[in-house]
Amino acid sequence: MTATAPVVLAIDAMSGDHGLNMAVDAALSVLAEFPVLQLILVGDQDQISAALKARKPAAETLLRISLQHASEVVAMDESPSRALRGKKDSSMRVAINLVRDGRAHAVVSAGNTGALMATAKFVLKTLKGIDRPAMISPIPSMNGHVHMLDLGANAECNAEQLFQFAVMGSALVTAIYDIPRPKVALLNIGEEEIKGNDVIKQSAQLLQASTLNYVGFIEGDGVFLRDVDVVVCDGFTGNIALKTGEGVAKLIYHFIKQEFTRSMFTKMAALAAMPALKALGKRMDPRNYNGASFVGVNGIVIKSHGSADAQAFAAAIRVALREVENDVPSRIARLLADALPERAPDAKLA
Amino acid sequence: MTATAPVVLAIDAMSGDHGLNMAVDAALSVLAEFPVLQLILVGDQDQISAALKARKPAAETLLRISLQHASEVVAMDESPSRALRGKKDSSMRVAINLVRDGRAHAVVSAGNTGALMATAKFVLKTLKGIDRPAMISPIPSMNGHVHMLDLGANAECNAEQLFQFAVMGSALVTAIYDIPRPKVALLNIGEEEIKGNDVIKQSAQLLQASTLNYVGFIEGDGVFLRDVDVVVCDGFTGNIALKTGEGVAKLIYHFIKQEFTRSMFTKMAALAAMPALKALGKRMDPRNYNGASFVGVNGIVIKSHGSADAQAFAAAIRVALREVENDVPSRIARLLADALPERAPDAKLA
Numbered sequence: 007m008t009a010t011a012p013v014v015l016a017i018d019a020m021s022g023d024h025g026l027n028m029a030v031d032a033a034l035s036v037l038a039e040f041p042v043l044q045l046i047l048v049g050d051q052d053q054i055s056a057a058l059k060a061r062k063p064a065a066e067t068l069l070r071i072s073l074q075h076a077s078e079v080v081a082m083d084e085s086p087s088r089a090l091r092g093k094k095d096s097s098m099r100v101a102i103n104l105v106r107d108g109r110a111h112a113v114v115s116a117g118n119t120g121a122l123m124a125t126a127k128f129v130l131k132t133l134k135g136i137d138r139p140a141m142i143s144p145i146p147s148m149n150g151h152v153h154m155l156d157l158g159a160n161a162e163c164n165a166e167q168l169f170q171f172a173v174m175g176s177a178l179v180t181a182i183y184d185i186p187r188p189k190v191a192l193l194n195i196g197e198e199e200i201k202g203n204d205v206i207k208q209s210a211q212l213l214q215a216s217t218l219n220y221v222g223f224i225e226g227d228g229v230f231l232r233d234v235d236v237v238v239c240d241g242f243t244g245n246i247a248l249k250t251g252e253g254v255a256k257l258i259y260h261f262i263k264q265e266f267t268r269s270m271f272t273k274m275a276a277l278a279a280m281p282a283l284k285a286l287g288k289r290m291d292p293r294n295y296n297g298a299s300f301v302g303v304n305g306i307v308i309k310s311h312g313s314a315d316a317q318a319f320a321a322a323i324r325v326a327l328r329e330v331e332n333d334v335p336s337r338i339a340r341l342l343a344d345a346l347p348e349r350a351p352d353a354k355l356a
Numbered sequence: 357m358t359a360t361a362p363v364v365l366a367i368d369a370m371s372g373d374h375g376l377n378m379a380v381d382a383a384l385s386v387l388a389e390f391p392v393l394q395l396i397l398v399g400d401q402d403q404i405s406a407a408l409k410a411r412k413p414a415a416e417t418l419l420r421i422s423l424q425h426a427s428e429v430v431a432m433d434e435s436p437s438r439a440l441r442g443k444k445d446s447s448m449r450v451a452i453n454l455v456r457d458g459r460a461h462a463v464v465s466a467g468n469t470g471a472l473m474a475t476a477k478f479v480l481k482t483l484k485g486i487d488r489p490a491m492i493s494p495i496p497s498m499n500g501h502v503h504m505l506d507l508g509a510n511a512e513c514n515a516e517q518l519f520q521f522a523v524m525g526s527a528l529v530t531a532i533y534d535i536p537r538p539k540v541a542l543l544n545i546g547e548e549e550i551k552g553n554d555v556i557k558q559s560a561q562l563l564q565a566s567t568l569n570y571v572g573f574i575e576g577d578g579v580f581l582r583d584v585d586v587v588v589c590d591g592f593t594g595n596i597a598l599k600t601g602e603g604v605a606k607l608i609y610h611f612i613k614q615e616f617t618r619s620m621f622t623k624m625a626a627l628a629a630m631p632a633l634k635a636l637g638k639r640m641d642p643r644n645y646n647g648a649s650f651v652g653v654n655g656i657v658i659k660s661h662g663s664a665d666a667q668a669f670a671a672a673i674r675v676a677l678r679e680v681e682n683d684v685p686s687r688i689a690r691l692l693a694d695a696l697p698e699r700a701p702d703a704k705l706a
Contacts, residue, residue: 148607158545161553195508195595203511203592226599230607239596242553245545246593247600249576254604257498257580261639265632272632278625282615289611 012044012070013330015112015323016104020049020079020097022116023313029116030057031316036323037067043327044070046110049097051075076100080121082312089121090128098122102129105305112306112326114297116314122307123159123300130305133339135346138163139302140171141241141309142178145251145295147230153179154193154229154237157298158245165208168192168238169216170346172209174301175236176218177341181334188235191224193243209238217345226250255290262286297322299329306335362394362420363680365462365673366454370399370429370447372466373663379466380407381666386673387417393677394420396460399447401425426450430471432662439471440478448472452479455655462656462676464647466664472657473509473650480655483689485696488513489652490521491591491659492528495601495645497580503529504543504579504587507648508595515558518542518588519566520696522559524651525586526568527691531684538585541574543593559588567695576600602642609640647672649679656685 019029026049033045047054051073058071076097080089093099098117104110106129115122119141127139142155155175160167172190179188192210194202201223202210213220221234226247229237239247262283266276276283288294292311296318300307306329310322329335369379376399383395397404401423408421426447430439443449448467454460456479465472469491477489492505505525510517522540529538542560544552551573552560563570571584576597579587589597612633616626626633638644642661646668650657656679660672679685 146607148610161545193596195511195592226596226601227603227606229600230603242545243593243596246543246576246589247596250579250597250600251576251604253577253580254601255608256577257496258605258608258636258640260498261636262632265636265639266629268632268635272629275625275628275630275632279616279622279629280625282612282618282622282625285618286608286611286615289615290608 013042013327014044014046014110015114015326015330016046016048016074016101016110017323018049018097018101018113018115018117019047019054020076022310022319023082024315026053026057028314028316028319030054030061032319032323033071034061034063034067035316035320036327037070040327044072046072046074046101046104048074048076048101048104049079050077074100074104080117082118084118084121086118086120086124089118090124099125099129102126102307105307106130111330112308114308114310114319114323114326116310116312116319116322118312119158119309122309126300126303126305126307130303130307132302133304133335133342135342136170136174136302137167138170139300140174141244141298142175142301143248143295143298145229145248146289149233152229152234152237154239154244154248155301156239156241156244157248158241159300160241162242163205163240165205165212168205168209168240169212170302172213172218172220172236172238173216173342173345174338175238177338177345178299178301178334179235180341181337182328182332185235187219189221189233190218190236190238191221191228191232191234193229193237193239193247194223194225196223196225205240252292255292259287259290293318294321297325299325299334301338304335306330363392363677364394364396364460365464365676365680366396366398366424366451366460367673368399368447368451368463368465368467369397369404370426372660372669373432374665376403376407378664378666378669380404380411382669382673383421384411384413384417385666385670386677387420390677394422396422396424396451396454398424398426398451398454399429400427424450424454430468432468434468434471436468436470436474439468440474449475449479452476452657455657456480461680462658464658464660464669464673464676466660466662466669466672468662469508469659472659476650476653476655476657480653480657482652483654483685483692485692486520486524486652487517488520489650490524491594491648492525492651493598493645493648495579495598496639499583502579502584502587504589504594504598505651506589506591506594507598508591509650510591512592513555513590515555515562518555518559518590519562520652522563522568522570522586522588523566523692523695524688525588527688527695528649528651528684529585530691531687532678532682535585537569539571539583540568540586540588541571541578541582541584543579543587543589543597544573544575546573546575555590605640605642609637643668644671647675649675649684651688654685656680
């Protein structure tokens with residue numbers, strides 16, 4: 007893709023806890039930021055039109071927005087199978103169809119994770135050699151950031167699937183950051199080889215025997231403190247770790263506020279400390295890390311946090327743009343072809 | 357126990373990454389703090405004597421210390437079964453024996469978690485109705501703190517075991533804090549009933565049918581932000597959550613330091629902000645939360661973080677003292693007897 011070709015993103019405008027207005031605000035903000043961008047807003051056409059008109063965007067901006075009607079919305083607590091079978095005209099499904107049909111380079115949704123994964127998998131199909139797609143996202147760490155997967159798409163995984171996650175995570179980091187051999191670690195409750203359950207131990211064996219740059223087990227604190235590029239875990243553990251991290255960050259933010267408003271003296275100190283505190287707040291703000299990629303499907307699907315506000319949703323749209331510009335799925339597919347066929351089919355663990 | 361009767365604690369003085377000197381420093385510090393305390397230091401008698409002499413404690417302090425020789429030490433990476441079978445004269449084993457024999461009210465060790473659990477279970481036996489003991493500890497939250505279990509003793513658990521953890525956690529909080537019906541939540545990757553794996557769902561059913569004050573699922577961020585007293589999970593998830601929290605706290609501490617040393621101006625602001633920053637540092641310091649209880653065994657066994665320094669190990673000794681003063685195991689046993697027999701044996705899930 008040349009620098010001047012537009013990047014077209016399909017936006018599930020009805021998704022998330024805050025719905026339409028949040029999505030439209032985010033859309034207008036990223037369009038202003040990136041002239042290369044064109045957006046297809048998917049959902050109830052009348053409602054989207056009304057929300058757009060109310061914001062009086064410039065004609066130049068409107069030229070880069072198109073609408074795609076969808077009559078249904080997947081509820082946040084709807085079962086993935088019901089959404090998949092029963093809501094074929096949902097904003098989520100129609101947005102994903104646009105990627106399948108080549109009308110959009112990527113899709114961004116803040117909808118129901120399970121439904122988004124099931125629909126993406128059904129419509130776009132998985133890459134060759136991949137059983138299950140996974141959710142991956144950069145999270146802040148001592149060295150800048152680390153990519154972790156799976157973050158909640160697959161609650162239970164076998165060793166072979168964890169191995170595939172490692173391959174995909176490594177490929178994604180190579181594709182986006184041009185790191186030739188990313189350091190891959192397996193999340194565990196200890197760094198010694200005897201620690202962990204059978205799935206973890208089997209998965210470690212597969213990784214040791216692979217061509218990946220596998221560096222061994224990592225503990226929960228090591229994710230944020232050690233120098234690794236990719237951390238692999240099942241979706242249950244990944245989701246708990248991610249949300250625990252968010253909870254602790256919010257708790258500490260609350261402590262900071264309490265300590266700096268305790269007395270007249272600390273309030274004055276807070277004024278003096280404001281630039282540092284603001285910079286800190288920005289680095290701690292989970293909204294800036296919003297936007298997880300579904301790796302393993304034929305296409306770019308970005309999942310925003312369901313509770314995202316416009317600022318957080320805009321961050322997720324930026325992730326989609328970056329993946330399109332780096333041609334991530336094709337590069338992952340090529341790297342997968344290199345990494346996976348070496349393993350004989352009988353080497354698979356059930 | 358009356359206020360004047362001494363509390364005798366057995367200290368595994370050879371345990372942890374920092375070993376003997378750390379343990380002796382911590383011992384002297386808590387003896388100075390609590391006149392009610394007497395300590396039995398367990399380990400290599402000559403080494404402990406030498407370490408004590410080097411610190412020149414007052415005669416009054418020495419009168420409250422006794423030594424118990426043990427010729428072996430359990431290594432931090434030793435397998436629990438090897439430690440149990442092969443090291444019958446380890447400092448860990450001898451310290452636990454002191455509790456069994458009624459010579460100490462509780463034991464504190466910074467040793468290998470698996471070995472400590474296996475030995476405590478073997479020597480002290482589990483409480484009636486309990487399959488597996490669990491590790492529980494208070495962790496800081498928006499409402500002060502929340503007790504979470506299991507923190508790493510049982511990597512895999514079935515629904516019945518998670519239920520038993522809930523009963524024990526609830527009983528411990530009642531015993532220590534006099535909260536009659538603690539709010540119990542189950543850690544999961546979503547709050548909706550359809551979320552989670554089969555074990556979690558079955559466990560939720562057992563909890564709903566119980567007399568406990570069960571409030572439903574809780575997510576990773578909710579642990580720190582919501583108003584609950586007990587959070588139940590398997591040891592794998594609990595350990596990952598706990599260490600993730602520690603990692604994020606350390607990362608944010610690092611960010612704070614970076615932001616306040618960025619320029620002359622922010623350094624001066626840091627001076628003004630020092631009282632607030634120091635108070636914050638104290639609240640964030642994981643050393644102050646060190647000391648997990650093994651609930652479910654006949655006796656008080658406190659596990660310190662392996663990497664504990666003297667300050668952190670002293671915190672773990674304080675936890676032991678508090679549990680002795682609140683007569684925690686007998687109260688848990690009574691509360692268990694109330695909560696468990698209601699359930700018919702055939703209601704057990706394999």
